Amino acid sequence: MKLKPRTLAMILAGGRVDDLTVLTFHRPKSAVPFGGFARVIDFPLSNLMNSGLDRVAILSQYRSYSLINHIGIGAAWEMIGRYRGISILPPYIGYGHSQWYRGSSDAVYQNLDFIQYINPEQLLILSGDHIYRMDYREIINYHRQKDADLTMACIKVPMPEAHRFGLADIDDEDGDLGGRVVRYREKPENPEYNWASLTVFCFKPEVLYKMLEANIKEDASYEFGRDIIPRMMNENLRVYGYKFRGYWGYTRTIEEYWQTNMDLLGPDPKIKFSEWNIRTNMDHRGIGDCQPLKIGDNAGISDSLIYNGCIIEGEVERSILFPGTHIEKGARVKDSVLFFNNVVGKDAKLDKIISDVNTTFGRGVRIGTEGKPGPKTASVIGWNNFIKADTIIGSGCIVYPSLPSEKIPKQIESGEVIR
Amino acid sequence: MNPQENTLVLLLAGGVGSRLNILVQTRAKPAVPFAGLYRIIDFSLSNVMNSGMKHVGVLTQYKPLSLMRHLGTGEAWDFTGRSRGVKILPPSTGFRDSDWYKGTADAIRHNLNFVRAHPSQEILILSGDHIYEMDLYRLIEFHRRKKADITIGMMIVPQSQIHQFGAGITNDEGRIIEWEEKPKVPRTNLASMGIYVFNYEYLLKLLAEDREMVDFGMHLVPMAIARDNVFAYPFEGYWRDVGTIQAYWEANMDLLKDDPEISPEAWGIRPNIESDQLLADRIPARFAAGSRVSRSMISAGCIIEGEVVNSVLSPGVKVGPGCRIRDSIIMHDCSIEEGTTIDLAIMDKRVKIGKGAVIGQGENKNIPNSKYPDHLYTGITLIGKEAVIPAGTVIGRNCIIHPWCTQECFKDKVIIDGETI
Numbered sequence A: 001m002k003l004k005p006r007t008l009a010m011i012l013a014g015g016r017v018d019d020l021t022v023l024t025f026h027r028p029k030s031a032v033p034f035g036g037f038a039r040v041i042d043f044p045l046s047n048l049m050n051s052g053l054d055r056v057a058i059l060s061q062y063r064s065y066s067l068i069n070h071i072g073i074g075a076a077w078e079m080i081g082r083y084r085g086i087s088i089l090p091p092y093i094g095y096g097h098s099q100w101y102r103g104s105s106d107a108v109y110q111n112l113d114f115i116q117y118i119n120p121e122q123l124l125i126l127s128g129d130h131i132y133r134m135d136y137r138e139i140i141n142y143h144r145q146k147d148a149d150l151t152m153a154c155i156k157v158p159m160p161e162a163h164r165f166g167l168a169d170i171d172d173e174d175g176d177l178g179g180r181v182v183r184y185r186e187k188p189e190n191p192e193y194n195w196a197s198l199t200v201f202c203f204k205p206e207v208l209y210k211m212l213e214a215n216i217k218e219d220a221s222y223e224f225g226r227d228i229i230p231r232m233m234n235e236n237l238r239v240y241g242y243k244f245r246g247y248w249g250y251t252r253t254i255e256e257y258w259q260t261n262m263d264l265l266g267p268d269p270k271i272k273f274s275e276w277n278i279r280t281n282m283d284h285r286g287i288g289d290c291q292p293l294k295i296g297d298n299a300g301i302s303d304s305l306i307y308n309g310c311i312i313e314g315e316v317e318r319s320i321l322f323p324g325t326h327i328e329k330g331a332r333v334k335d336s337v338l339f340f341n342n343v344v345g346k347d348a349k350l351d352k353i354i355s356d357v358n359t360t361f362g363r364g365v366r367i368g369t370e371g372k373p374g375p376k377t378a379s380v381i382g383w384n385n386f387i388k389a390d391t392i393i394g395s396g397c398i399v400y401p402s403l404p405s406e407k408i409p410k411q412i413e414s415g416e417v418i419r
Numbered sequence B: 001m002n003p004q005e006n007t008l009v010l011l012l013a014g015g016v017g018s019r020l021n022i023l024v025q026t027r028a029k030p031a032v033p034f035a036g037l038y039r040i041i042d043f044s045l046s047n048v049m050n051s052g053m054k055h056v057g058v059l060t061q062y063k064p065l066s067l068m069r070h071l072g073t074g075e076a077w078d079f080t081g082r083s084r085g086v087k088i089l090p091p092s093t094g095f096r097d098s099d100w101y102k103g104t105a106d107a108i109r110h111n112l113n114f115v116r117a118h119p120s121q122e123i124l125i126l127s128g129d130h131i132y133e134m135d136l137y138r139l140i141e142f143h144r145r146k147k148a149d150i151t152i153g154m155m156i157v158p159q160s161q162i163h164q165f166g167a168g169i170t171n172d173e174g175r176i177i178e179w180e181e182k183p184k185v186p187r188t189n190l191a192s193m194g195i196y197v198f199n200y201e202y203l204l205k206l207l208a209e210d211r212e213m214v215d216f217g218m219h220l221v222p223m224a225i226a227r228d229n230v231f232a233y234p235f236e237g238y239w240r241d242v243g244t245i246q247a248y249w250e251a252n253m254d255l256l257k258d259d260p261e262i263s264p265e266a267w268g269i270r271p272n273i274e275s276d277q278l279l280a281d282r283i284p285a286r287f288a289a290g291s292r293v294s295r296s297m298i299s300a301g302c303i304i305e306g307e308v309v310n311s312v313l314s315p316g317v318k319v320g321p322g323c324r325i326r327d328s329i330i331m332h333d334c335s336i337e338e339g340t341t342i343d344l345a346i347m348d349k350r351v352k353i354g355k356g357a358v359i360g361q362g363e364n365k366n367i368p369n370s371k372y373p374d375h376l377y378t379g380i381t382l383i384g385k386e387a388v389i390p391a392g393t394v395i396g397r398n399c400i401i402h403p404w405c406t407q408e409c410f411k412d413k414v415i416i417d418g419e420t421i
Helices: A018-024 A042-050 A065-071 A104-109 A112-118 A136-145 A159-164 A205-218 A224-234 A254-262 A284-289 B018-024 B041-050 B065-071 B104-109 B112-117 B136-145 B159-164 B200-209 B216-227 B245-254
Strands: A007-012 A055-059 A085-089 A122-127 A150-156 A166-170 A178-186 A195-203 A239-243 A293-295 A300-302 A304-306 A315-317 A332-334 A349-351 A353-355 A379-381 B007-012 B055-059 B085-089 B122-127 B130-132 B150-156 B166-170 B176-181 B190-199 B230-234 B239-241 B285-287 B292-294 B296-298 B307-309 B324-326 B341-343 B345-347 B381-383
Touching: A007 A042, A007 A104, A007 A112, A007 A136, A018 A254, A018 A379, A042 A122, A065 A085, A104 A112, A104 A205, A104 A224, A112 A205, A122 A136, A122 A205, A136 A150, A136 A195, A136 A239, A150 A166, A150 A224, A166 A224, A166 A239, A178 A224, A195 A205, A195 A224, A195 A239, A205 A224, A224 A239, A254 A353, A300 A304, A304 A315, A349 A353, B007 B041, B007 B104, B018 B245, B018 B381, B041 B055, B041 B065, B041 B122, B041 B130, B065 B085, B104 B112, B104 B200, B104 B216, B112 B200, B122 B136, B122 B200, B130 B190, B136 B150, B136 B190, B136 B230, B150 B166, B150 B216, B159 B190, B166 B216, B176 B216, B176 B230, B190 B200, B190 B216, B190 B230, B200 B216, B216 B230, B239 B245, B245 B345, B292 B296, B296 B307, B341 B345
Parallel strands: A007 A055, A007 A122, A055 A085, A150 A239, A300 A315, A315 A332, A332 A349, A353 A379, B007 B055, B007 B122, B055 B085, B150 B230, B292 B307, B307 B324, B324 B341, B345 B381
Antiparallel strands: A122 A195, A150 A195, A166 A178, A166 A195, A178 A239, A293 B296, A304 B285, B122 B190, B130 B239, B150 B190, B166 B176, B166 B190
């Protein structure tokens, strides 16, 4: 059984992330578009492919259609074959207990029979929500070398930010590589240490099975960070921290999501995108059928990423454009992220916006607070909207998806939410 | 059964296309890249797919490797499934007919086993060499309505070009009454597009008649016109035989026009994104601050730091800062270092151009290539696959740099108009 996979990877992709507002009304966080052609989940999936791990399960719950559609048969990540594959595990009705996933660890617990059937030597549990590149073989090797019960990847975050994360205090057992986790706190109010968990966990399966059983019997909440790790710390199990030092995009707010996109740009971008070998499913939204992008006579493009299928006749600066987007003559798009099939009409000026798919901006629409001093926040436009000609929208606005166009006022003040 | 399912398609993809010069040194003409992401054969294959036919045999002969890799399982054109398929039909040795294909009809004759294995109502014979969009199902309908034995797709071309084609003279109902293959003196302007519909049994009978008749246009069609029902199906629209460097360049430039007549995406033309060019692994095109691009087509994976005007770039082309590229076609993963000027060139895949080189130097476009004066005479310079052009080299007009030329091939820094390396 040489071909039998030794590692099963499970991706937690069920969550919605409230702070991303309209971007996650119709899709889970992991299916949010990123990087001009891909989706957030393409990052962990491509990491797995590049690490040679090709037995994968995806735990999905919230609005899974977009995600299921995107995964397809897994061929985009070479995950089809006798021992290679992506299984999507949605909640199910069974004999006896039948319920929604009540938390990240419950989602795994409810699929114990699946895991035991595969019977891996180690179980790699990942979040499907983050933008990063990691060779998981390194953490798995470290995990095996330490004979750990759990090895978690951690990254050093600034102290003032640390309270948002699960935090580990890692000793110096293996210097820069990692060490034993001596203390762990989930989102403490006053952090004393700042190695934040990336939600990349490598478990010894039989230990995890025991923890999950005990957690289900004894606790009222079922999360890895809040329940399982503290339980393992209490029992003094071998919990190790693997110190990750690469780029990590924690895109849980609109501002973080926007910033992570911008990290793809500039003369020396923080994300070395072309080196990351990110694959996406080219059948999803038919992006494989797009022709090369067309650029008109008076177009001006600066510091931007633009995919096939776009038509650029206006100006684009520091922006990311997904396939099928059309920038008409005289329009200007700056510091923005436009998802698939947006149309920006003649002379429209968009400054720092994130626009979801199939939205059209009429002639002369203005978004942003160009010229005014002070930091701007991005305006977010939900999908399938038509913004009428000459509408003026400020910064930090939110327009809900699929509104009848008469419900969108001709003037929207900064910070307003249009439902 | 749908009528589309009742038509077997045979795609002739064996042609050398020698007038495409070094572009066909390593590949057959149908496999020549076109419009950034595509190969020429994608147009025929996609037309077949969009017309709903399900079985295609692709007849290859000349340098079929890159074509075979490109076709793969046929999945890109939706030809996978129980009742669908693309089969590659190379020449093969056999009990009696062991020889290379001697002509279009001879190629079909060698593959009668395949034809007999797919009994159908009609056989549609297409060439894999042309850039066009056509609803082939309407052609089949026309063929049936006319109760024809053969229907030939034909279009009106300028009288000056008729000498390159088979020409037909029709009567009022569209029946072809006279045929001239590549006439020197034109009597009509109706030209054959190399698209033939045959009734299945009729074709088998016709091919069996005389084995010396090896070509449709030259032998079988003229004979059939004299005694059987042969009709002309009139096609209107964009159609190009991109068989010369000039025509190939012009068709690429047609993509860049306002309201272009040619639009692969709108036509439903599919590339094979998973074949060797690996579009599937490309990130969006990156435009640096200070880049200037106008009237061009740019594919994913390009990195543009300089200036690109009126050009078509395939995936993965790197254009360094201070470069000026104009009126050119640049294929996959060419790397053009800073300060280079390229004017009116076609560059095959993975060419490397050193700093400050000039390709297409001077204003005199009238000195044709000395070796191939009838291939290169309008100023276009050709650079072959994976050639390496040293920094500071100056190359004139109508030049040919052969594939895999390296530093050592360039004895001089200056290559004059019409020279070949």
